Amino acid sequence: MPSPISVSSGDGVARLQWTGEVNTDELRREIAEALVHHSRVEALVGAGDTRAQRAATWAGLHREGVRRGVGPDGEQQDQIVFARLVTDAPVHEPGGFRSLLNSFLPRKRAIAQMLVRDPEGRVLLCQLTYKRDWDLPGGVVEVGESPRLAVQREVEEELGLEVEPGDLLLTDWLPAWGGWDDAVCLVFDGGTRPAAALEEVVKQEREIRDVRFCTLDEVDELAADFTARRVRAAVEGDQPYTESGR
Known part of the structure; x- marks a missing residue:
């Protein structure tokens, strides 16, 4: 045969x-x-x-x-x-x-972000060049890179700030959306920095249009709804895991 x-x-x-x-x-x-x-x-x-x-x-x-x-x-x-x-x-x-x-076997995309606040409790947000919504500083974790090192690298590359990541505040699962596969977002504590730290920022012009400290109401206004939910969950700190901020 x-x-x-x-x-x-x-x-x-x-x-x-x-x-x-x-x-x-x-x-x-x-x-x-x-x-x-x-x-x-x-x-x-x-x-x-x-x-x-x-x-x-x-x-x-x-x-x-x-x-x-x-x-x-x-x-x-x-x-x-x-x-x-x-x-x-x-x-x-x-x-x-x-x-x-x-x-x-399946592979999951990972995103690492940093929650940096000023003494008044406002949250550092970035206006990105490639989308309308504002977001926390951070980015995609490269293959073979730890999320902690990734967020430290991204903050330094995007903003010119050297910030040592602290504790993991939140793990947020993001469902597939708008052409993106699903992903896991890890939010690390970036501590408190004075409002004058904005003067130290050196924006990566290819990705960052603006940077500011925002109240939670301003976060709701400037960020996508799922990002705003994630920020609030990270700030409140009573939920170690969320899905799309919920």
Whole structure:
């Protein structure tokens, strides 16, 4: 019986295709044979074909991303890119298995922000260049970066202020919204600084339009509703976890 798996080659890459059910052991053998003469083996699997995705994963192919909008015959269909390199650690080794799992398990975006107040209890807000709403200083945590270091870095980059992050005040989950995936926002205590600290601010012009200390009523007026709820929850300090500030 002929194999349902076809192998093509080009640019030093072996490309696997199959239709219908495929035996994982057979797919694994085809991958191993292809890696004898190629440095990379890849397969494009339909985003809705969960059985084929499962077979590709358990045969040792890492999930690398999504090829959007182009199916095998030019139709509008997303395809998931699976691949294996000749240098990838064997799946039966702990490091190789963890790397395989890491390629397809969910990843959550993290945002780190800082709550800085003046002696009157007003909150430091930034007017951002890329959206209308005001927000707390901070930003996205980079891959491999701790949230605490991320917020310290962001405040220094955006405002030119060196502020040592204090305790974690709030963990706020943000649902998917407006083209963004969901995320977790961590708000750290930035302590109290005099109102004159605004004179020390060096705005990163590409991102920051204005900075000011705001009362909570002003926060409600200037910030998005979910941001205002998050700020109030962080200020009140009686809820360690919220979802969209609630």
